[in-house]
Structures are given as C-alpha cells and as structure tokens.
Amino acid sequence: MERVLNISAYLFTRIIDREQLRPVLRERAEAAGLKGTILLAEEGINLFLAGDAEAVRGFVEELRTDSRFAELTTTETWSAEQPFRKMLVKLKREIIRMDHPTIRPAEDRAPAVAPRTLKRWLDQGHDDGGRAIVLLDTRNAFEVDYGTFEGAIDWRIERFTHFPDAASAHRDALEGKTVVSFCTGGIRCEKAAIYLREEGIDALQLDGGILGYFEHVGQDHYDGECFVFDEREALAPDLTPRDGVASSDDAAPAPSTS
Known part of the structure; x- marks a missing residue:
C-alpha cells in the first residue's frame, strides 16, 4: 500500500x-x-x-x-x-547549474505549453499554426536512457552545463520549427527554452516537465519511464515507482533532477 x-x-x-x-x-x-x-x-x-x-x-x-x-x-x-x-x-x-548568468527565469519566464496541448499537437502532427514540432530532451544521457518522448532529440549531454554548446552546434536543425524543451520537472527545460529563444529559436518549455505530463496525460507519445533522483529510481507513466530499487546512503536529488 x-x-x-x-x-x-x-x-x-x-x-x-x-x-x-x-x-x-x-x-x-x-x-x-x-x-x-x-x-x-x-x-x-x-x-x-x-x-x-x-x-x-x-x-x-x-x-x-x-x-x-x-x-x-x-x-x-x-x-x-x-x-x-x-x-x-x-x-x-x-x-540548476547552467553557467550562463544572463539566463534569469525569475525575471523573464519562457512561454510554456500545457501537457494536454502538447498531446494534441503530437496527435495532429503539428502545432496550432501548422508548424512542425521538435521535442528536445534537455536531460543527461543516462536519464534519457530510462525513457523519453517518441522521436525526441537527444544530444547525449553528460551534464546541463553542456547544453548551450550542444544547442549552438545543432541550431540549424531547430530553426523554423516549434521546439518544445522538456525535462523531469521543469527547471532544466525552462532555462533551456530561454537560452534557445535568445539564440533566435522559437522554443517553448513543457509546463511541469515529464512528471507533469504523466500526471495530466499519461503514457501517450512517451516510451519507458522517467528517472528520478531518489530510491525509487524511476517512475512509470502512471507515476508508480519501479519495484525492487536499491540505493546508496546518498540517495537524494541533485540539482540536475529537473
């Protein structure tokens, strides 16, 4: 129970x-x-x-x-x-460490897309303006391996401080599309969306991250689980923890959980 x-x-x-x-x-x-x-x-x-x-x-x-x-x-x-x-x-x-002091979400939050709106866009294959949707996973590579959205871009970054360089290297693949950045709970994808918008990319953040999507939508368009930084290790789309999880004495979330 x-x-x-x-x-x-x-x-x-x-x-x-x-x-x-x-x-x-x-x-x-x-x-x-x-x-x-x-x-x-x-x-x-x-x-x-x-x-x-x-x-x-x-x-x-x-x-x-x-x-x-x-x-x-x-x-x-x-x-x-x-x-x-x-x-x-x-x-x-x-x-959440990014090492870009000009990114200040408290002063200017990036536009967000609600989970149910994102599901509708994915169902129809485009946003409400008819533009192609690009899902961008801003988490570390090992987290992505537990699960991610179908067709999402994964730049295999090792830590969030690598995100700006990866974004600059792959900018051309994002230009002219509606980019939805996502992460576990919202922090990384919020900073990521602000950075991308400063680079001239039309980027939105997924409101509430993957966990918010699970809560309001469930599994649609998502494959696998979502890694979390505690002894549960990962959550399924119904927000239940994986069974039989072992962890160390230091099992507590690090700044990169979001």
Whole structure:
C-alpha cells in the first residue's frame, strides 16, 4: 500500500536571505518528520520532499505564506516507503547549474505549453499554426536512457552545463520549427527554452516537465519511464515507482533532477 507522499517543486524567485532561510526550512521540515532535499539559490528554490501527506502539504502551505513562494506548485506521487535517507537543505549558486548568468527565469519566464496541448499537437502532427514540432530532451544521457518522448532529440549531454554548446552546434536543425524543451520537472527545460529563444529559436518549455505530463496525460507519445533522483529510481507513466530499487546512503536529488 502506497502511504508516503512525495512532492517535487521548484520556483524561480529572487532569494537574497538564503543563508538565514536555510536553518528555518530545515527545522520546519524536520519537525514535520519530512525527508528529502531543498536547494536554495539566489535564483530560486527546488525541493523534493516525502513523508506523511498532511505534513508534506502543511509544509508547502506554510512555505507559500512567504510572498516569494506564493506561486509554488507541486507534483505529487506516492510510494510504499520513504525514498530519502536524510533531510538536507543546501545552498547552491544555481538551483540548476547552467553557467550562463544572463539566463534569469525569475525575471523573464519562457512561454510554456500545457501537457494536454502538447498531446494534441503530437496527435495532429503539428502545432496550432501548422508548424512542425521538435521535442528536445534537455536531460543527461543516462536519464534519457530510462525513457523519453517518441522521436525526441537527444544530444547525449553528460551534464546541463553542456547544453548551450550542444544547442549552438545543432541550431540549424531547430530553426523554423516549434521546439518544445522538456525535462523531469521543469527547471532544466525552462532555462533551456530561454537560452534557445535568445539564440533566435522559437522554443517553448513543457509546463511541469515529464512528471507533469504523466500526471495530466499519461503514457501517450512517451516510451519507458522517467528517472528520478531518489530510491525509487524511476517512475512509470502512471507515476508508480519501479519495484525492487536499491540505493546508496546518498540517495537524494541533485540539482540536475529537473
């Protein structure tokens, strides 16, 4: 029986007091019996938490009382066991490292396409303007190997900091098309879409990433599972975890989970 609520969430919002916020959030999470990882950077917050459903949702609701986090949205999944070993709150230079300081999603978010709209486009073979759709997987190569959208472009990058160079090298293949960048939960594809638009490519991000697509659409146009950085290892399109997963003591999400 699945009894542990797992959430993933992120929000690009300016945080100038992250050093002071870190112990506050850790104390709240530990008091609620939660485990997982919260990443804090000047550009925003990224969190992966698991525990009793009421406690998890209560933590998020309290977090939203801070105006900076009022628009935080979560993706919920369930597991039979706690998939994290610890409760960590980490300070990072970026919640997902790209090494391009001009990319500031908190100031100018890239346009997004909703999961159900993307499904409709894929069903009909083009967007609403009749343009060809290009699906671009912005995740690391080993994550893509667990599963991806049918026909998606995979540049076999080893880490997200390699994305800008790969995009520049393959720019001609994207030009003149509607590019939908996607990732696990939204962070990488949001930064990727902004970068591509700065390069003159008509790029959108998949709102909520693969997990959001699974939640609202399911398996249509997707092959395989979605890798997640915790002891569940991967989630099926019905958001159930793979069985028999083993993990190390360091099984907690890294910044590249999104």
